[in-house]
Amino acid sequence: AQSVTQLxxxxxxxxxxxxxxxxxxxxxxxxxLFWYVxxxxxxxxxxxxxxxxxxxxxxINGFEAEFNKSQTSFHLRKPSVHISDTAEYFCAVSPTxxxxxYIFGTGTRLKVLA
Amino acid sequence: xxxxxxxxxxxxxxxxxxxxxxxxxxxxxxxxxxxxQTPGQGLQFLFxxxxxxxxxxxxxxxxxxxxxxxxxxxxxxVSTLELGDSALYLCASSLExxxxxxxxxxxxxxxxxxx
Numbered sequence: 001a002q003s004v005t006q007l008x009x010x011x012x013x014x015x016x017x018x019x020x021x022x023x024x025x026x027x028x029x030x031x032x033l034f035w036y037v038x039x040x041x042x043x044x045x046x047x048x049x050x051x052x053x054x055x056x057x058x059x060i061n062g063f064e065a066e067f068n069k070s071q072t073s074f075h076l077r078k079p080s081v082h083i084s085d086t087a088e089y090f091c092a093v094s095p096t097x098x099x100x101x102y103i104f105g106t107g108t109r110l111k112v113l114a
Numbered sequence: 115x116x117x118x119x120x121x122x123x124x125x126x127x128x129x130x131x132x133x134x135x136x137x138x139x140x141x142x143x144x145x146x147x148x149x150x151q152t153p154g155q156g157l158q159f160l161f162x163x164x165x166x167x168x169x170x171x172x173x174x175x176x177x178x179x180x181x182x183x184x185x186x187x188x189x190x191x192v193s194t195l196e197l198g199d200s201a202l203y204l205c206a207s208s209l210e211x212x213x214x215x216x217x218x219x220x221x222x223x224x225x226x227x228x229x
Binding site: 104 | 118147149155156158162170204206217218219220221222223
């Protein structure tokens with residue numbers, strides 16, 4: 001079985017400051033890792049994903065996440081946030097074999113302050 | 115390509131009633147998953163359908179059921195509604211690549227309020 005923990009339910013940060021949203025997972029099998037973003041009154045959109053290869057993955061809007069197998073973590077970072085990054089961010093895992101199923105964390109609400 | 119569509123967007127029901135929600139996946143996507151999103155529990159997986167068959171099921175009571183049609187459209191039904199069923203119900207579709215590598219595309223959700 002898999003589980004995902006996002007320890008921070010809310011993260012306030014000033015505009016242009018760096019931010020890190022933490023994600024830790026537990027799994028007895030290998031997993032793929034995902035970050036999704038949900039803007040107000042919208043569904044979730046994929047931000048980035050780790051499938052294999054380089055442990056550092058980047059999104060087109062400046063976010064990056066690093067897969068750390070030993071610490072079973074996949075933290076999301078951005079060096080300088082904008083007001084428009086205000087949203088809820090969800091970390092998710094999916095087993096690499098068998099009939100797949102996404103397991104989501106409870107989400108982190110990022111609020112960027114002017 | 116049109117995105118995932120869900121109807122209706124908003125629903126208000128009373129306890130004991132039943133409700134049916136609809137989801138139309140992106141054209142060509144054969145896998146449809148349903149999630150319940152609540153402030154306290156986050157996203158919880160309800161079930162997944164692929165080629166008209168339920169392939170995965172989460173830990174929800176039998177009051178929650180679903181089906182998928184030959185055109186991949188999916189419906190979920192909740193019978194004997196309870197106050198705790200108030201939530202945003204999200205549908206997601208995917209192409210079904212090997213081993214879960216594909217991206218899930220989410221609809222905007224149906225917000226269900228049970229009074």
